[in-house]
Amino acid sequence: MAQIAFILLCHKDPEGIIAQARRLTAAGDYLAIHFDGNASSDDYARLREALDGNPSVTFARRRAKCGWGEWSLVQATLNAVEAAVAAFPRASHFYMLSGDCMPIKSARYVREFLDADDVDYIESFDFFKSDWIKTGIKRERLIYRHYFNERKNKWLFYASMNLQQRLGLERDIPADIEVMIGSQWWCLRRQTIEAILTFIRSRRDVMRFFRTTWIPDETFFQTLVRHLVPDREIRTRTLTFLLFSDYGMPAVFYDDQFDLLISQNYLFARKISPDAKRLKAQLAELYVTPDAQFQISDEGRNLYRFLTGRGRVGRRFAPRFWESEASLGRERELMVIVCKKWHVAKRLTERIRQMTDVPALDYLFNEDAAELPDLGGIQTTLSKRTRHRRALMRMLFDYHGTNRMVICIDPANIELLHDFCSDRCTTRIIEIQCSFSDDYLAGHAQRVGLAGPATPPETLARLLPTIRFDMRFESEQIRDADFPNLTRLREDGPPEENATALGRFLDMPADQAQTLLQIDYLFTD
Incomplete structure (x- = not known):
């Protein structure tokens, strides 16, 4: 035998x-x-x-x-x-x-x-x-x-x-x-x-x-x-x-x-x-x-093949039957920077990469051109990344060989925050609250296609309050969700308060967080 x-x-x-x-x-x-x-x-x-x-x-x-x-x-x-x-x-x-x-x-x-x-x-x-x-x-x-x-x-x-x-x-x-x-x-x-x-x-x-x-x-x-x-x-x-x-x-x-x-x-x-x-x-x-x-x-x-096919068109037989890598892992920590001004969050992630060994990724669920490794095709489009977000994140943890990772998310993606916070991993969120000038809001309207270079000033004037309210509403949604482990870093906040918030988010001493925050141009538009 x-x-x-x-x-x-x-x-x-x-x-x-x-x-x-x-x-x-x-x-x-x-x-x-x-x-x-x-x-x-x-x-x-x-x-x-x-x-x-x-x-x-x-x-x-x-x-x-x-x-x-x-x-x-x-x-x-x-x-x-x-x-x-x-x-x-x-x-x-x-x-x-x-x-x-x-x-x-x-x-x-x-x-x-x-x-x-x-x-x-x-x-x-x-x-x-x-x-x-x-x-x-x-x-x-x-x-x-x-x-x-x-x-x-x-x-x-x-x-x-x-x-x-x-x-x-x-x-x-x-x-x-x-x-x-x-x-x-x-x-x-x-x-x-x-x-x-x-x-x-x-x-x-x-x-x-x-x-x-x-x-x-x-x-x-x-x-x-x-x-x-x-x-x-x-x-x-x-x-x-x-x-x-x-x-x-x-x-x-x-x-x-x-x-x-x-x-x-x-x-x-x-x-x-x-x-x-x-x-x-x-x-x-x-x-x-x-x-x-x-x-x-x-x-x-x-x-x-049948059940995953049903999942792709929203007709999965059951809530979870063949979920692939359904959880990020109980031992892992996902740290999410939420900020409407993407350049501000990116300056912070660059600083995190320079001063710590924690991988920090930019707006991978918002930017097609986000810098990601080859993960077998799942990373190629925004729709794939969002649809298979937990699997994507688990593969990124494995790729970087770490149990701690920082990512950036636009506050409009509140469903992602709800999803990650419901995972068995530890999810921490820091919301960066920025000031929005009329010039910034006008530029934002053009970037997202709500306005163009030839949009009349009076039309833009009527549009800006709506955009400002929309941004405030997104922030209120995050607050109302009562996420655990949520901290805030404010553009007009005292440096000591911001350092304490960042230290709690990154699990580092406040003095080290204060050094990390020493970026004169952090909030510059």
Whole structure:
């Protein structure tokens, strides 16, 4: 019967990893763990202390410092695979997992499934002919050398690529391989894993090539398996149930989705919500139930497409069924600057970026040209950002690797404030109350299309009181909403009072906030 060595890549939640390791090994499986070299050394020590005595658990000998899209993710996988091959000679299959994966079948079912067909399970679609890549660069991932991380050093990433393009520094793909692409969540037989390890020791040219490609975890194993294994012994699919929206956002599973998950034609599922404690307990119990029966309906993907489609046109079947990343996260702090004068708020965010390590973004829900990283397409238009605001914010927290973030919102967007304040994260708001001269209001009327250069002065004179009242009304709405953690910074307010308000908003000492506010031109129009 199949013996599985799970390859677990993880970077947080040591208690969850310990529980997962004990659950899998109690059912007779093996586990090789790679814990990110960037992660807490205390967390790693806790893992070693809890699991070193378990003969069915091993750790990668070297910990790579992993970065999204980098070769380091492949190196981490190889480190864990080598440890598993050496430690578990009886393992017949090697199965890639992440820390938020859970089994959705019993251990007996999983082994019988793998025994039924002597094949490898890995997505491997033709890199150039398939439409697996939906957005972003494609052939540039391969033909140019990538030394910088697009998420961490966006400017350098694209500057380097553009320079290579201008200088004609395209490189050839190794002639005897056909590059494939697919999900990183695979299950491979022992003979395939051993063939890959032998190949990488002898083919340094291929290793050099993949080390400087972009997002090689989607191409490296997918290409080598197709190169080394006959087509008849490959099933081009993953055994891990995972879903992505049109914008590249992963669907998260919750407590009410147990029956849905176990009816899918998959062995594991990703991502299980950290808050889905009942679902995790049910799946853990299911894995060690030898006589569990499963009725496979496999409707998950079609149901997801249908329900998200209804959501896009306002006809969702239920208030939350397949919400993707429904909460920003209980541990996170979202700090919102509300100001009608956008240039004032932008001066403050620039100062925050200069003097703190807190990411501060400008009017991302108001300006099409807001400076945002590539998040799979969700950031491309204002309508997408607003429609998927919580998912967008969660992706931005993940992109910047932080639990604290500042954004700017126009006071007209009060529905966004209500939404963020109802989230489980901590939301703090500071309203910057500015004075509005007639000249400023006239300029504002032109900027928003209420007036033009040729508008008669008398028409403008009748319009300005209405605009002034509208701005006052927006401020009153914010006050009447009684938002928790709301403070105000006033243009005509005493400096000490404004510093206290900003300090409370940013959770910093008042003297530091006073230094941050020392901008002579903050309120200048």
